[in-house]
Amino acid sequence: MKTACMVLVLITGSTIMGHFLAVTEIPLLAADWIMQLPYPPFLIMIMILLIYEIGGSFIDDLAFMILATPIFLPVVVKLGYDLIWFGVIIHIFVDDRCDCPPMAINVFVVKNITKVPLGVIYKGVYPFLASLLITAALLFLFPQIALFVPSKLMGY
Secondary structure, eight states, X not given: XXXXXXXXXXXXXXXXXXXXXXXXXXXXXXXXXXXTSSSOHHHHHHHHHHHHHHHHHHSOHHHHHHHHHHXXXXXXXXXXXXXXXXXXXXXXXXXXXXXXXXXXXXXXXXXXXXXXXXHHXXXXXXXXXXXXXXXXXXXXXXXXXXXXXXXXXXXX
């Protein structure tokens, strides 16, 4: 119950902040500023993904996506990246934080249910984290992987 209430409060706060950001046009100003940086688009995208990676370590994944996406979405659009690809890749980057400290929500749930020591659980988690990182790297290098199914289903 405490965790559910915490997530709801985070989502509520993120929604309020999203409305504030929309009214003040901060995301558009940030996007313009980021676009003026003398870095290539792929490097800017790597910086954005690192922010998602770090932010997902301290805040619940859904709450952080709701909080950060309105800020970075205009940047991604101006850089010319596909929005479906962006949604898939940020989900991977934020979701792998559910299995790593300091949050590690999934690990603590498994520990409470199974009563297995954390060290044993982490030994089982590391291969999955490695596969998520490999998947993220492949999606970053070959975005067509994430766009294959939508292109076949919707003519996208």
